Amino acid sequence: MIHILLVSLIPIFAVMMAGYIAGKRGKIDNKNVASLNVLTMEFALPAALFGTTARTSRDVLAEQWPLLFTLLLVMLLVFACVWGISRYISSFSAAISAVIALSVSLPNYAAAGIPLASAVFGMTGKLYITTAIVSGAIVMSPLTLAFLEAQKADVNEKGLSLLFMSVGRSMLKPLVVAPFLGVAIALLGIVLPDYILRSFDLIGQATAGVALFVTGLILSAQKVSLSTRILFLSVVCNVVQPLFAWFLTVIIPMSVEMGQAVILLTALPAGFFGLLFALRYHADSQDAGSIMVVSTVMSLVTLTVVLALVAGTSMYS
Secondary structure (H helix, E strand, O other): OHHHHHHHHHHHHHHHHHHHHHHHOOOOOOOOOHHHHHHHHHHHHHHHHHHHHHOOOHHHHHOOHHHHHHHHHHHHHHHHHHHHHHHHOOOOOHHHHHHHHHHHHOEOHHHHHHHHHHHHHOHHHHHHHHHHHHHHHHHHHHHHHHHHHHOOOOHHHOOHHHHHHHHHHHOOOHHHHHHHHHHHHHHOOOOOOHHHHHHHHHHHOOHHHHHHHHHHHHHHOOOOOOOHHHHHHHHHHHHHHHHHHHHHHHHOOOOHHHHHHHHHHHOOOEOOHHHHHHHHHOOOHHHHHHHHHHHHHHHHHHHHHHHHHHHHHHHHO
16 A cells, blocks of 8 residues: 555656746746646647547446546536635635636646556556546536636627537537547447557657646746635545545445545546636636645645545455
């Protein structure tokens, strides 16, 4: 178990720290990371997702629905609760509340999740994390975009039509198209030549390292608030969310390993999508950045505890 902890966590935080130091020392511009983010989200990560899904058998793909359903249920309920608190208790606008809610509810699947799931669950872990990333890409991101676009849209564009437009745009993103294309190939039983799959693997291998490094860069540029509200929201992200996920794994039929994957994935620290959306739409990024920083630091403890429990259960199951 100690070996799993070391192999899973130390590389994650080591690469993030490298990005943080590079940003703090001015080696890389930590305020303009758009190009690196495009490399990760539109090239490397879609390639990795395509390669994983295209290799998967039909039976294994069909077994992923409990994971997808549970992760979506957890994220949507946490999103709704945090949005309500931010909107009606903290009195933020609907758009800023959505950014904060996304920061709390959507874990850092792309950066921290890929190496962690692979280390704990092996090849199956890659499929788990692919399912998790797709759930965020096709549901959580469009939901947040609907709030952000609504603040600058005409009256005729608001409401359900705006939500459908946002979902439609998201479905054309490489992050969504790639895994869906891979799933279609797998379901049709098409076997792609090794040289094609290896081509996707070559760029896909850059995903985890670049995403973690970019996360460190983003963290190095943030002014951190340690208010009671930020600490509370970070606890919701790191502690309450995986506890709720654990409860759902008890009542939703799934394998023991899949249940462990759900808990571990929801225990990941806050992702950077909320911060990126905030920066793009000028929606007050300080809270999103603070949640990301505090949640990431807090995960040194919380993620270690969850990983120890999951690894311990695996050893004795």
